[in-house]
Amino acid sequence: MRAQxxxxxDTQVPFNTGISGNDDLGDLKRIYxxxxxxxEPAFEQFDQIIADTGLKQTRLLLSDIYCDLDPTxxxxxxxxxxxxxxxxxxxxxxxxxxxxxxxLTPHVAxxxxxxxSLAATGxxxxxxxxxxxxxxxxxxxxxxxxxxIVTKSFDGGAPSVILEVSNELxxxxxxxxxxxxxxxxxxxxxxxxxxxxxxxxxxxxNYVLHQWTPLQTHSLSNAEDKSLSYPYGVDAxxxxxxxxxxxxxxxxxxxxxxxxxxxNSNHHGKTIEIAGPAFAGRSxxxxxxxxxxxxxxxxxxxxxxxxxxxxxxxxxxxxxxTSQDRYRFSFHFYGSTDGTTRFANFRQEMITIRSKLASxxxxxxxxxxxxxxxxxxxxxADERTDVNYxxxxxxxxxxxxxxxxxxxxSLGSYLIISDGQGDDKVPSFLTQxxxxxxxxxxxxxPVYYPxxxxxxxxxxxxxxxxxxQATLAPGGSDSSLGAFATWDQAASIVNVMVHNYxxxxxxxxxxxxxxxxxxxEVDNLPFANxxxxxxxYLIDERTSNLATFLRNPALCPDxxxxxxxxxxxxxxxxxxxxxxSLGLGVSLYRVxxxxxxx
Numbered sequence: 001m002r003a004q005x006x007x008x009x010d011t012q013v014p015f016n017t018g019i020s021g022n023d024d025l026g027d028l029k030r031i032y033x034x035x036x037x038x039x040e041p042a043f044e045q046f047d048q049i050i051a052d053t054g055l056k057q058t059r060l061l062l063s064d065i066y067c068d069l070d071p072t073x074x075x076x077x078x079x080x081x082x083x084x085x086x087x088x089x090x091x092x093x094x095x096x097x098x099x100x101x102x103x104l105t106p107h108v109a110x111x112x113x114x115x116x117s118l119a120a121t122g123x124x125x126x127x128x129x130x131x132x133x134x135x136x137x138x139x140x141x142x143x144x145x146x147x148x149i150v151t152k153s154f155d156g157g158a159p160s161v162i163l164e165v166s167n168e169l170x171x172x173x174x175x176x177x178x179x180x181x182x183x184x185x186x187x188x189x190x191x192x193x194x195x196x197x198x199x200x201x202x203x204x205x206n207y208v209l210h211q212w213t214p215l216q217t218h219s220l221s222n223a224e225d226k227s228l229s230y231p232y233g234v235d236a237x238x239x240x241x242x243x244x245x246x247x248x249x250x251x252x253x254x255x256x257x258x259x260x261x262x263x264n265s266n267h268h269g270k271t272i273e274i275a276g277p278a279f280a281g282r283s284x285x286x287x288x289x290x291x292x293x294x295x296x297x298x299x300x301x302x303x304x305x306x307x308x309x310x311x312x313x314x315x316x317x318x319x320x321x322t323s324q325d326r327y328r329f330s331f332h333f334y335g336s337t338d339g340t341t342r343f344a345n346f347r348q349e350m351i352t353i354r355s356k357l358a359s360x361x362x363x364x365x366x367x368x369x370x371x372x373x374x375x376x377x378x379x380x381a382d383e384r385t386d387v388n389y390x391x392x393x394x395x396x397x398x399x400x401x402x403x404x405x406x407x408x409x410s411l412g413s414y415l416i417i418s419d420g421q422g423d424d425k426v427p428s429f430l431t432q433x434x435x436x437x438x439x440x441x442x443x444x445x446p447v448y449y450p451x452x453x454x455x456x457x458x459x460x461x462x463x464x465x466x467x468x469q470a471t472l473a474p475g476g477s478d479s480s481l482g483a484f485a486t487w488d489q490a491a492s493i494v495n496v497m498v499h500n501y502x503x504x505x506x507x508x509x510x511x512x513x514x515x516x517x518x519x520x521e522v523d524n525l526p527f528a529n530x531x532x533x534x535x536x537y538l539i540d541e542r543t544s545n546l547a548t549f550l551r552n553p554a555l556c557p558d559x560x561x562x563x564x565x566x567x568x569x570x571x572x573x574x575x576x577x578x579x580x581s582l583g584l585g586v587s588l589y590r591v592x593x594x595x596x597x598x
Contacts, residue, residue, distance in 0.1 A: 004517040006473045009496055011487040012524040013469040017406040019371070024467035025486050027405045029054065031374060031412030032397075032457050034107065035435060036061055038418040042098050045448055046417055049435050050102055053457040057105040059375065059413045061167065063092040064108070065194045067145055068115045073137050076144040079116035089148060096149070100156035107162040107375070107413060108149050109278065111246050114200040115141050119193030125201035126241055142253035146272075150257055154267045164275040164330055164375060165250045169243050170297050171280045172198035174233050176209070184210040189230075201242045204230060218287050218294040220304075221312050234282045239297060243277050244304050244317040250274065251319040273326040275373050277301050280332050284349055298331065298349075299356045306360045306367045321368045328373035328411060329353060334433070335396045336380035336387075340503040343403050350407040371410035378415045378433025379453065380507070388433045390547035391585040392506045394452035394539045398499035398586040401460075402484050414457075418448065430550075437546055455544045455561040459537050459588040463495040464488040470496065481516055481582070492593035494522050499586045506584070513541060515583035522575040522591055532575065533592045534568045537561055540585030565598040 018027030034057035038046060049055075067089040068079040077086040092108075099106045114125070118134060118141075128134040146163060153161040176187035187210050190197040207230040208215070214229030222228065223237045231237045254274050261267050283297040295303070304310045304317040321327055331349070338345045350372070357370050379393035387393045404412070419429040420438030424446060428438040435454035439447045450458070465488030472481060480502040486495045498518070504510040539561075542548060548556035568575050568591065575591060 004519060005479050005481050006519050006521060007470060007481070007483050007496070007498065008473070009468060009470045009483070009485040009494065009520070009522045010524055011468055011494060011522065011526075015467050015469040017402075019405075019408045019410050022466070024402075024405050024484075025463060025465065027410070028401050028484070029460060030056075031401060031404050031409055032414055032460065034058060034104075034411070034413040036376075036413065036416040037095060037098060038416065038420060040418065040420045040422045040438070046436070047102070049417065049448075049450065049454060050104070052461065053435065053454065054461040055104060055417075057107050057162075057411075057413065058099045058102075058417075059107045059109065059164075060092070060095045060099065061109045062112055063095040064089065064110050064145060065113055066090065066116060067092060067141075067148075068117050069137065069141050069144060071117070073140050076148055082116075082120075084117070089145075092149070093152070096152050096156070100153065100158060103157075105158050105160055105162070106149070106153050107164065107275075109164045109167050110145060110149075111142075111165055111250065112167050112198060113194050113196060114192045116193055119191075119196070119200070122192065124192070124203035125245065126206070127203045139249055139252070142249045143256050146250065146253045146257045147260070150261065150272055154261075154270050158270070160271040160273060162273045162275055162328070162373075163250065163254065164278055165247045166243050166276055167278045168280045168332065169198060169238055169277065170234055171282050176212075176230070176232065179212075181212070184212050187212075199231075199238065199242050201245060202231070202237075207231070218283075218290055220300060223312070234286060234297065236294075236297065236300065239300055239304065240313065240317070243301065247276050247305065248317050248319060251321065255320075271326055273328060275328040275330040275375065278330045278332060278375050281337065281349055284345065284352070295356075296352065298329075298353055302329065302353070302356050302360060302370075306364055306370075308364070322366050323368060325368045327368040328371045328375075329357070330373040330375035332376040333374060334378050334381040335393075335400060336382045336507060338503070338507075340508045342503045343400070346400075346403065347407065350409075354408065372408055374404060374409050374412035376415055377412055380433070383429070383431035385431065386547045387506060388431055388453070389437060389451045391452050391539050391541055391545045393433075394456045394586050395499055395501040395584050396503075396506050397453050397456055398484075398497060399482055399501035402482070414453070420446065420448075449546055449549070449559045450561065451546050452539050452544060452559075455539055455559075456586055458561050459497065459539075459586070462537070462588065462590065463497065464491060464493065465495065479516060480584075481518060492526065494525070494589075494591040496520060496522070496589045496591075497586065498580075498582060498589065500582045500584050502584065513583045515581050517579070517581045520577040520580060520589060523573065525570055525573045525575060525591070527570045527573070527594055529571055530569070530594055532568050532570055532594050533596060533598050534566050534575075534577065535563055535588075535590040535592065535598075536566060537563050537588040537590075538585070539587070540583050543585075570594075 018024045036059040066078040078089040211229040308315045380387040415433040418436040419432045419434040465486040470483040470485040546559040549559040
């Protein structure tokens with residue numbers, strides 16, 4: 001073990017770095033208290049994890065996949081197997097109702113695929129033509145979909161709704177179908193329509209399809225070059241030929257619906273927010289290293305959306321948002337993107353985006369106060385490891401959340417609630433970033449176990465009060481420890497979350513876990529001299545750890561969150577807990593007032 005570290009908490013010294021300016025704990029909870037709704041039929045099996053983690057919001061992804069208009073273009077509903085059904089749109093209606101029944105604010109990702117009736121024409125969006133019947137139909141469809149989602153959400157009691165346009169279109173359809181490294185003539189694309197081509201706005205006839213390695217561009221100035229290949233990878237043309245036009249249609253639709261609903265007294269005080277583009281951030285890997293460096297897709301998206309004079313399209317995609325609109329710049333991030341660099345890439349992304357927004361605000365004083373929205377995140381996108389279901393993922397998450405708070409992230413959504421699939425014969429996605437693992441149990445009902453990150457969110461949900469200063473001595477790179485502390489003055493409870501995160505042991509090849517020793521000291525407690533009770537919740541290799549439970553239940557007999565208690569003595573307003581140790585993992589200490597006993 002390394003030399004012992006002292007963690008010193010002062011209940012009377014506020015400490016805040018987050019976007020609210022005075023409530024880091026609230027800022028932190030808003031980043032994790034949301035997740036994608038489960039992929040399987042959701043009944044009461046998820047009620048407990050929702051309550052234990054304090055989930056407030058849920059993302060509905062691909063729920064609008066069959067939503068459509070009737071042949072007249074005036075009636076909203078859904079089309080399945082070529083048959084239009086008026087009124088509701090399924091499965092969106094079911095998913096919205098599940099969210100509302102559980103008191104969760106809907107966050108709906110829209111427009112991933114072309115509506116079925118338009119897909120049946122076989123004509124891609126970029127060839128519709130301005131003012132064409134197809135363009136007019138899509139405009140009416142966007143308005144009808146927004147109206148349906150917003151009205152159903154508000155009438156169901158939701159205080160707000162987020163409409164997120166596009167989902168990872170920077171990396172979707174990154175290779176052709178039937179890829180062959182010696183015969184490019186075999187290349188095809190998925191068809192238009194549900195479960196088909198994500199880049200449905202693009203007309204393949206306008207690009208060189210049968211080419212590998214493809215000729216790409218990282219600059220919108222080359223977007224009209226017909227000699228370039230179909231934009232398989234992280235290509236700038238995905239903005240002007242996919243993301244931006246659809247974003248513009250939906251921004252116009254939201255303005256229309258907001259104006260329609262403004263006179264409805266039942267909706268007063270409720271908010272409609274738009275978000276996008278939900279990129280995976282891959283352009284940060286390539287664009288800054290061009291010679292000369294090109295702006296990332298994220299920067300160019302913001303420029304085209306909020307700059308009325310943006311070249312080379314002379315403001316065609318300017319969304320005309322004002323300071324009265326609620327807009328969130330959404331993006332996705334996984335810890336595996338940073339690997340062993342300890343948040344270097346994440347910090348660079350956030351600094352780049354915040355700098356671009358600040359520059360745009362100087363040019364456009366009436367643009368919205370754009371907030372950062374981490375609309376999908378988790379420990380790792382590499383599902384070949386145990387990081388997402390072991391103490392390693394919990395350690396990363398406990399270190400990452402305060403980092404995200406400090407980078408002014410306003411809202412977040414963990415990947416998904418459960419890794420189970422709809423068919424109980426299909427194995428669950430154990431290695432997925434989810435809160436729960438669904439273990440199949442033969443002919444008996446499946447068993448749901450929390451993953452360590454789910455246990456961590458339960459720990460954070462037990463924290464209350466305001467963040468206070470927690471200092472480590474000695475600090476610096478010699479220690480892998482970190483701490484996040486709060487003082488709840490009303491309840492007289494101190495909460496100290498201590499994590500041990502070493503990126504080399506989470507994402508690297510170092511498999512050792514020597515642990516670190518530390519003393520926890522809490523100062524300025526308003527307690528008389530005497531004994532208090534300290535609760536300790538723990539996630540480490542042998543405790544509250546699904547991975548160890550599945551591999552060797554003798555070492556970890558129960559993957560649920562484990563708690564023990566210990567006595568402490570307050571002297572002169574100070575509590576000292578010496579001789580603690582923590583390996584890779586997380587521990588929450590809750591110092592209870594003297595009157596509370598275990």
